[in-house]
Amino acid sequence: MFSTRSGLDDAAPVLLLHGGGVAGWMWDSLRGTLEPCHAVLVPDLPGHGRSAGESYVSHAETVAALSQLLVATVPGRPATVIGFSLGAQLAIRLASEHPELVSQVIVVSAQAQAMPFTNVTLRALGVAAPLARRRWFAKLQARELFIPPHLMAEYIRTSAGITKATLSAAVGDNLRFELPAGWSAFRGRALVMVGRRERRLMRDSADAIHAALPGSERSIIDGCGHGIPLPRPEWFDDRVLHWLSAA
Structure with a gap:
């Protein structure tokens, strides 16, 4: 799994986990904001970006790889983990399964309720997968x-660059995702963010994530749909810095 490390070597580490269909480049603005005072780790998740040659297999395998990344690059220093969408689900699992590696979490637009008829949805995605290589279709998805x-x-x-195998595995685990039991036992700080214009499922998921972890903070962002860090990077960067400084 390809990853970059920037910022201050000995500073508090921050791990940035992108969403499905994008890659580490979605964090370029936040990366630049954090680099003066943090060690910033930005992977391209399997099957995405510069890790496109390595198919996405499962959330479980990806979380195992992320835990190894933290142990190898910032040993003995628990990281702040910030994840968006698919990356937010991974952040929840990483904090739940490896709490010794995670000091605090920002969860942005994570689905946390398994969807019915997942197999039907995946079959439809399989049919549509070749369209992802068409510029006009990619632009529609980008909206x-x-x-x-x-x-x-x-x-x-x-x-x-996203293959049918990666699409099926990543979206399948995304649609089937439910909160792990360890989430309620996480002792670090947590901020749960969701756009007010997101689907009801996403808003309900934010409520469930927040309710399952006493002491977490929930923030509903006015004027935003799915994709908070992308259309409002300056606002998002300031919000992250403010939250980190309040630790």
Whole structure:
């Protein structure tokens, strides 16, 4: 799994986990904001971006790889983990299964209720998968994530590199995701964010994530749908810095 490390070597580490269909480039703005005072780790998850040659297998396998990344790059220093969508589900599992590696978590737009008829949805995705390589289709999908114009070329390139196997595995685990038992036992700080314009399922999921972890903070972002860090990077960066500084 490809990853980059930047910022201050000996500072508090932050791990940034992107969503499905995008890659580590979605965090370029936040990365630059954090680098003066943090060690910033940004992987391209399996099957995405510069890790496109390594198919996404499962959330479980990816969380295991992320735990190894933290142990190898910032040993003995628990990290703040910030995840969006697919990456937010991984952040929850990482904090639940490896709490010794995670000091605090920001969960952005995570689905936390398993959807019915997952197999039907996956079959439809399998049929549509070749369209991801078409520029016009990628642009339609980009609207759902509010990809800004200056990142459109990166999105189209990433979308074209995602295989049917990766799409099926990542979306399948995404749709089947439920909160792990260990989430309620996590002792670090947690911020749960969701856009007010997101689907009811996503807003209900944010409520469930927050309710399952006493002491967590829930934040509903006015004027936002799915993709909070992308259309409002300056606002999001400031919100993250403010939350981190309050630790």
